[in-house]
Amino acid sequence: MTKDTAPKNASKAAGGWGALKAVGRHLMGSGKPVSGGLSLLKANQPDGFDCPGCAWGDPEHGSSFEFCENGVKAVAWEATRARATPAFFAKHTVSELRSWTDYDLEHEGRLTHPMRYNVEKDIYEEVSWETAFTEIAAYLNALDNPNQAEFYTSGRASNEAAFMYQMFVRLFGTNNFPDCSNMCHEASGVALGAAIGIGKGTVRLEDFEAADAIFVVGQNPGTNHPRMLADLRAATERGARVVVFNTLKEKGLKRFADPQNKREMLTGGSEKTSTDYYCPRLGGDMAAFRGMAKAVFAAEAAAQAAGKPAVIDHAFIAEHCAGFDKYQATVNATSWDQIENQSGLTRAALEEAADIYMAADKVITTWAMGITQHRHSVATIREIANFMFLRGNIGRAGAGLCPVRGHSNVQGDRTVGINEKAPSALIDAMERELGVTLPRGPGHNVLHAIGAMMSGEARAFVGLGGNFARATPDSPLIAKAMQGLDLTVHVATKLNHGHLLTGKHAYLLPCLGRTEIDRNSKGLRQIVTVEDSMSMVHGSGGINLPASKELKSEVAIVAGIAKATLGNDVVDWDALGDDNDKIRDLIARVLPIFGNFNQDVRKPRGFRLRNGASHREWHTATKRANFDASPLPEATEWQEAQSNDAEFVLQTLRSHDQYNTTIYGMDDRYRGVFGTRDVVFMHPDDIAQIGRKAGDLVDIIGAHQGETPRVAQGFKLMAYDIPRGCVAGYYPELNVLVPHTSFGDESFTPASKAVPVTFRPSDPHE
Numbered sequence: 103m104t105k106d107t108a109p110k111n112a113s114k115a116a117g118g119w120g121a122l123k124a125v126g127r128h129l130m131g132s133g134k135p136v137s138g139g140l141s142l143l144k145a146n147q148p149d150g151f152d153c154p155g156c157a158w159g160d161p162e163h164g165s166s167f168e169f170c171e172n173g174v175k176a177v178a179w180e181a182t183r184a185r186a187t188p189a190f191f192a193k194h195t196v197s198e199l200r201s202w203t204d205y206d207l208e209h210e211g212r213l214t215h216p217m218r219y220n221v222e223k224d225i226y227e228e229v230s231w232e233t234a235f236t237e238i239a240a241y242l243n244a245l246d247n248p249n250q251a252e253f254y255t256s257g258r259a260s261n262e263a264a265f266m267y268q269m270f271v272r273l274f275g276t277n278n279f280p281d282c283s284n285m286c287h288e289a290s291g292v293a294l295g296a297a298i299g300i301g302k303g304t305v306r307l308e309d310f311e312a313a314d315a316i317f318v319v320g321q322n323p324g325t326n327h328p329r330m331l332a333d334l335r336a337a338t339e340r341g342a343r344v345v346v347f348n349t350l351k352e353k354g355l356k357r358f359a360d361p362q363n364k365r366e367m368l369t370g371g372s373e374k375t376s377t378d379y380y381c382p383r384l385g386g387d388m389a390a391f392r393g394m395a396k397a398v399f400a401a402e403a404a405a406q407a408a409g410k411p412a413v414i415d416h417a418f419i420a421e422h423c424a425g426f427d428k429y430q431a432t433v434n435a436t437s438w439d440q441i442e443n444q445s446g447l448t449r450a451a452l453e454e455a456a457d458i459y460m461a462a463d464k465v466i467t468t469w470a471m472g473i474t475q476h477r478h479s480v481a482t483i484r485e486i487a488n489f490m491f492l493r494g495n496i497g498r499a500g501a502g503l504c505p506v507r508g509h510s511n512v513q514g515d516r517t518v519g520i521n522e523k524a525p526s527a528l529i530d531a532m533e534r535e536l537g538v539t540l541p542r543g544p545g546h547n548v549l550h551a552i553g554a555m556m557s558g559e560a561r562a563f564v565g566l567g568g569n570f571a572r573a574t575p576d577s578p579l580i581a582k583a584m585q586g587l588d589l590t591v592h593v594a595t596k597l598n599h600g601h602l603l604t605g606k607h608a609y610l611l612p613c614l615g616r617t618e619i620d621r622n623s624k625g626l627r628q629i630v631t632v633e634d635s636m637s638m639v640h641g642s643g644g645i646n647l648p649a650s651k652e653l654k655s656e657v658a659i660v661a662g663i664a665k666a667t668l669g670n671d672v673v674d675w676d677a678l679g680d681d682n683d684k685i686r687d688l689i690a691r692v693l694p695i696f697g698n699f700n701q702d703v704r705k706p707r708g709f710r711l712r713n714g715a716s717h718r719e720w721h722t723a724t725k726r727a728n729f730d731a732s733p734l735p736e737a738t739e740w741q742e743a744q745s746n747d748a749e750f751v752l753q754t755l756r757s758h759d760q761y762n763t764t765i766y767g768m769d770d771r772y773r774g775v776f777g778t779r780d781v782v783f784m785h786p787d788d789i790a791q792i793g794r795k796a797g798d799l800v801d802i803i804g805a806h807q808g809e810t811p812r813v814a815q816g817f818k819l820m821a822y823d824i825p826r827g828c829v830a831g832y833y834p835e836l837n838v839l840v841p842h843t844s845f846g847d848e849s850f851t852p853a854s855k856a857v858p859v860t861f862r863p864s865d866p867h868e
């Protein structure tokens with residue numbers, strides 16, 4: 103690797119004073135004070151709300167003050183005092199607002215009233231809840247068939263809201279459930295389902311205290327899961343190895359100063375969050391893990407020859423696994439040349455990493471979007487599982503697989519039925535419970551929904567949260583398709599671009615946020631539940647007053663639309679919509695793993711859903727943990743780009759000042775970016791090679807245009823420590839470059855970490 107080329111003013115360690123200053127700025131807001139101070143004391147506390155920031159687990163011992171800088175931003179974002187009222191909408195046409203940035207739209211604050219689009223005047227106008235529900239129902243019922251509607255879910259929806267939503271949609275007659283997970287950890291679900299019989303991780307938070315080595319792969323916890331940094335740091339402090347594989351040198355993964363540690367703050371000290379750092383090429387991780395597996399097999403052969411104890415856990419493999427011999431043959435058949443070329447790491451480096459793995463008795467591997475948003479993501483995650491099986495690193499304390507989820511309840515939403523591939527056990531149980539027949543065929547995921555909207559097959563879109571057209575690839579194409587629909591409905595807390603892509607009829611329905619007090623018709627406070635990345639289910643109750651008296655809970659909104667569309671005969675929507683305990687009772691009847699749901703969720707830290715693989719029970723077809731013998735991809739995007747002159751591979755990722763499509767600010771301080779998001783990170787030698795200097799403006803051009811030109815104009819080149827031929831820039835601005843036609847095998851996740859691009863000097867007139 104080259105020496106560190108991050109700009110001089112980039113902060114040295116994640117956390118610390120920089121984090122506290124950022125927290126202060128966000129609590130003060132931009133002249134708009136927030137009620138965040140009190141809220142924070144209750145974030146991830148037993149009697150408070152679940153932090154809407156990320157899906158990292160909470161400690162069992164509930165005394166610690168579990169929040170982080172970016173959790174603060176998420177809370178302050180929701181608790182702002184700014185309001186986007188009907189008076190605001192009266193002043194601005196929807197066409198005008200469409201030209202605003204998401205940053206400006208969201209800064210208008212919380213939505214306060216249900217709104218309906220007036221096509222003649224091109225504005226959103228206030229409408230009563232009852233009228234909105236009745237009209238939406240009429241439009242839905244007027245469709246030729248239920249499959250013409252797409253029902254999107256973003257991962258902040260609670261278990262209760264998501265369960266109600268899937269029940270409504272299935273009773274309405276479709277399995278069209280595109281959800282944010284399709285763009286996120288879908289590959290983890292698919293790969294782990296096949297490998298270990300459950301599409302979730304196997305570890306608990308306590309396992310991080312016991313692990314001897316933690317491999318952190320394709321993930322930037324310093325920004326996206328900051329509470330995880332404390333666990334990594336504690337691990338390095340007690341001598342465990344934290345081994346990072348990341349195409350970028352991420353500050354938070356190097357050092358972390360704890361804002362809650364006074365001595366450290368005064369002395370400016372910081373502790374390591376990793377001990378070993380490898381920078382593979384984009385999409386090179388499958389090769390890297392295969393290389394490490396090759397080293398493990400070589401060490402095993404050497405141990406056998408020398409009569410030493412085995413390196414491989416043969417007892418685990420014999421008792422629990424299938425497919426080992428075939429896998430070993432594939433590993434043997436993979437050449438070091440191909441491994442080095444795809445990964446960009448040397449054989450020596452991979453052997454060194456494998457030594458760390460073999461010296462550790464207990465190993466955890468974690469990963470996120472750097473692994474899941476490639477064409478061969480499923481095969482890569484299978485290879486990670488293979489590697490972990492070799493030494494029985496699953497289903498015992500301190501060891502296991504840990505896909506670190508994104509949205510705070512994205513895992514729970516899937517558990518309670520947001521799934522376009524209707525799981526038969528769920529459908530059977532729902533049919534028994536409700537006494538009806540439900541659709542079983544597969545519905546639409548995000549890419550199918552996009553296809554159906556573009557072809558005109560889809561006529562209606564309902565979004566439970568999220569910012570569909572901004573989060574999806576090819577955002578301009580999707581925006582156009584959404585505007586051709588007959589009906590668009592959005593349930594949301596704040597205004598975003600997606601809400602302005604109005605169909606012929608459009609509704610914007612404002613809901614309570616997680617930090618807000620939710621009272622039912624009897625005045626009783628309601629709690630909701632969420633599931634974190636460790637299969638722990640927690641209760642969450644708001645503590646702030648609602649942003650407006652008109653707001654309804656997501657549960658009540660779903661119940662309102664459902665009752666108006668389907669009537670109250672099969673399901674008593676009124677009763678369920680008014681009492682979350684009743685929804686939980688129903689969930690537990692349909693999904694017995696929830697056990698004594700209402701009772702257990704009121705325990706201080708909630709309860710853990712049964713996770714077979716973490717007890718070495720394998721609910722796979724073979725009833726075993728399955729090795730996968732896939733060969734390496736014939737060529738990674740990087741290799742393809744190398745053979746096409748002047749091509750680079752672009753990854754689109756998050757800055758430190760954003761939550762997905764929500765932009766909090768224009769800084770990315772760990773990467774030394776201030777006051778702008780229109781940057782592209784490139785190796786200094788590559789900058790020279792394209793004949794430019796750091797600071798120059800360039801246009802980024804999608805390399806395989808076909809019929810759709812894809813161009814992002816006016817991006818500043820930043821010299822960065824990144825492998826040659828690989829570049830990086832921010833999502834969602836660069837989604838104009840991500841083709842909806844390039845996606846993961848089996849996962850259908852847009853390949854937003856592997857976009858082939860070329861560069862030209864910026865030309866604003868083109």
Ligand SMILES: Nc1nc2c(c(=O)[nH]1)N[C@H]1C(S)=C(S)[C@@H](COP(=O)(O)OP(=O)(O)OC[C@H]3O[C@@H](n4cnc5c(=O)[nH]c(N)nc54)[C@H](O)[C@@H]3O)O[C@H]1N2
Nearest residue numbers: 172320321322326347349384385470471472508756761762
């Ligand atoms: N504050 C904040 N928190 C968040 C979010 C947010 O936007 N803001 N989003 C939430 C959501 S929905 C999600 S899914 C998670 C996302 O969490 P992350 O997955 O951490 O998100 P990204 O910013 O996409 O970062 C991807 C990381 O993988 C690395 N990477 C990219 N490609 C490769 C590769 O091919 N190989 C390797 N080894 N590394 C690679 C990148 O350099 C980067 O460090 O965070 C959640 N938490």
Ligand SMILES: Nc1nc2c(c(=O)[nH]1)N[C@H]1C(S)=C(S)[C@@H](COP(=O)(O)OP(=O)(O)OC[C@H]3O[C@@H](n4cnc5c(=O)[nH]c(N)nc54)[C@H](O)[C@@H]3O)O[C@H]1N2
Nearest residue numbers: 256285286567568569573593594596598754762763833854
């Ligand atoms: N190029 C590229 N594209 C990507 C990614 C990438 O890394 N690169 N990442 C992908 C990933 S991992 C994900 S998860 C998706 C995210 O896709 P989405 O989940 O669709 O997007 P978000 O930006 O999280 O949604 C933000 C909106 O949610 C609404 N909202 C916030 N809180 C609440 C609430 O409590 N209730 C309701 N009803 N609404 C609420 C607000 O109106 C806010 O504007 O984007 C994907 N797209």
Ligand SMILES: [Mo]
Nearest residue numbers: 286287508509
């Ligand atoms: Mo995500």
